[in-house]
Amino acid sequence: RIMRPDDANIAGNVHGGTILKMIEEAGAIISTRHCNCQAGEPCVAALARVERTDFLSPMCIGEVANVSAEITYTSRHSVEVQVNVMSENILTGAKKVTNKATLWYVPLSLKNVNKVLEVPPIQYARKEQEDEGKKRYEEQKLDRLETKQRNGDVILPVINPDPHTVGYSQSSLIHLVGPSDCTLLGFVHGGVTMKLMDEVAGIVAARHCKTNIVTASVDAINFHEKIKKGCVITVSGRMTFTSNKSMEIEVFVDADPFVDEPRERYRAVSAFFTYVSLSKEGKPLPVPQLLTETEDEKRRFEEGKGRYLQTKAKRQAQMQQAAQQ
């Protein structure tokens, strides 16, 4: 679809959250279709996880986004979908790869939302494809367990914070979950949640550096719990790490099922977003360094540095590999 003014920031760059929402919609459609392709209990595919994704080149107002999706692996109860996004300038015909994302879905029964159904297996052209898919499946399963642990954290408010401290830029928003945010099962689309997360992360980044900012990448996101229609969700973000030219922001999503539900507020999702600051000409700008004050902030900064260095090393290894081929 064509990118509109509301999809973009004031500099004309399309919000990363808009792209994440399109990616998830494509993934949900293809995996729901696949899981219903055999006779049996009808189901809706629910997003369980998105692998780390990089925003390779910015998309602008007036460009057309081409989203294509393919199922690349199926386990007994989950589907792996590969989604590619290309931006096309229809006036010049120029096309660029914007994103490649890998998503994991789980089929939930339309009749009983807590029942996970079986996934019809796909055929692989080569045996190695199945083996590689299985490896990816095992890896993400491990990673999901890990992230579950850092989930208890809460973002506390800070009174009169100094510029460039964590408290200065931390932000949160509340959103009442409406019908358009939800699937046929009455649960929030993963893409809607990701869009709100990107919105908060973007405001944290802009508050910190007071310039035009864009999403550079999103770390793997695990969807631990479903969020129901009528909930109020609180999306909070805080900065965890800055390198010379990037900022890492941690985002939490809490659901508050307050009407007619005895349940307490719970953590539904958490993730790390990386942003860069851009000049008016679209060049990356240096970022003010984050001032850490408490022990926890210093620890999170070091952890963020670890993720940053690891990603950098991986990217260099890939580039060397590519150069050798």
Add this chain to the structure above:
Amino acid sequence: RIMRPDDANIAGNVHGGTILKMIEEAGAIISTRHCNCQAGEPCVAALARVERTDFLSPMCIGEVANVSAEITYTSRHSVEVQVNVMSENILTGAKKVTNKATLWYVPLSLKNVNKVLEVPPIQYARKEQEDEGKKRYEEQKLDRLETKQRNGDVILPVINPDPHTVGYSQSSLIHLVGPSDCTLLGFVHGGVTMKLMDEVAGIVAARHCKTNIVTASVDAINFHEKIKKGCVITVSGRMTFTSNKSMEIEVFVDADPFVDEPRERYRAVSAFFTYVSLSKEGKPLPVPQLLTETEDEKRRFEEGKGRYLQTKAKRQAQMQQAAQQ
């Protein structure tokens, strides 16, 4: 309502699809109101057909759209509505007629969606009005039968197409039908479908001529089948004909009721849109000629030429008639 940036293309011209959506909403309100004006089974009016409509003058961001609707004929099971759209520049006070459209609605029972109810007859000021309405009714009935036949066609993807061929500009989008797209009966509003069709047709036109383009007219659209909430719809468009200064694009809408429905994908709507290419000053530009390759493409080009010449002849006859009066 006031036209917003998201209603318009990058040159500031409001999308034809936005106007079609407003027209249909006005038509649906007036005909639902009329069909419920007598005691009896409550019903919702469903769009069955839109007659050919011309976009007489462009509407811009910041202008106010005034939409007025009137019931002009009733048969036993259908209602004809005439809708007029005026654009008003509230800064200068200037008003212009933007569109005149004729829509046909059918009342469906709220209790049983497959039951068509009877329409309360309207009073005509003069006998001729009734006779003319009846003639229009018979004509559209015939035309609906005809279009049902060209409905089996499918748009196949083309690898590495040459510029200005049919394959080069053909496009499609998918959309998951959400609650806000639907009527009280849980079926997609005709106006929502028309807006998506215009979006795809606009992308086809822009890909072909790489300039700013606007909707010039929409051929009669027949709504063969209802589309239910939760369906995925695929809207595809391909160019069929070019004159010196206009492009004709054929658009198909297919519905895929993939969850909880044993039904196969089906063709719900098809229509022809005509676009013109505009310079920065808003003047019509020459259009690159369409290169037809296959026998089918050549046949469709000739059919498009037929429609073009017929419309041109009709318009000239109307102008002569107007000049004589």
Add this chain to the structure above:
Amino acid sequence: RIMRPDDANIAGNVHGGTILKMIEEAGAIISTRHCNCQAGEPCVAALARVERTDFLSPMCIGEVANVSAEITYTSRHSVEVQVNVMSENILTGAKKVTNKATLWYVPLSLKNVNKVLEVPPIQYARKEQEDEGKKRYEEQKLDRLETKQRNGDVILPVINPDPHTVGYSQSSLIHLVGPSDCTLLGFVHGGVTMKLMDEVAGIVAARHCKTNIVTASVDAINFHEKIKKGCVITVSGRMTFTSNKSMEIEVFVDADPFVDEPRERYRAVSAFFTYVSLSKEGKPLPVPQLLTETEDEKRRFEEGKGRYLQTKAKRQAQMQQAAQQ
């Protein structure tokens, strides 16, 4: 226009904020049109104030909202607009008055946004109409000065609050101002701000009483300062008073012009909203009493009680007057 699922809460009642937004759009159109009706500098009417408005009967999904607006008084630099909203059930034909609102607009030059232009005077049918309008004009001018004073207040976060305290239900959201939120001058529409304010007030009310809630009335709202495109706005609400069956919530809007602007965060709007809690049958429910803890909370509770008793007395006087006529 037809009310959609997205305009309403889960019980099907249309959000007060949706209605306020429609009212303001109608007011902005009629006053902009009026202020440009004489040759001279083109201008856009900006909302300065909305008088207290009551929500007389709820509107539901599927109903059609009819909004009509009339200019009732003009001073040298401002326009008073009376807007009426009727809900119409197009299935039964039943119509009900939903709202009556009075809005004040000021014409700002399109060329220089800080220049207030002169308003063309309207003609009054009777001399008393002009005198009464003048009286209303003087009253609202006084009232605007008063509310400017309580503007410095800030909502501080509370850690681990007890149920039914002020801290327990207080809420805030952030919103990045996009192009569709803005007028031709690049400033946020008053209606967009009111919709966000109602959203926050509604969440505060729902958090307090954990039931389905609806907007009962909105106290006069003064728009002290314009908010520019690209700003981040923070909308915060806290409960100030509860009667047996109603809750009063104070809402603040702060603007943060962080990109490329040297300006500090500033208070743009503040207002009081009153909510009632409804049972599943739509009957008003008793409301849990607000637990006030600090001196400030107790003072605000007493002030709220004052406003509540004053409104109650006024309404009884009006009913007696109506009974005598």
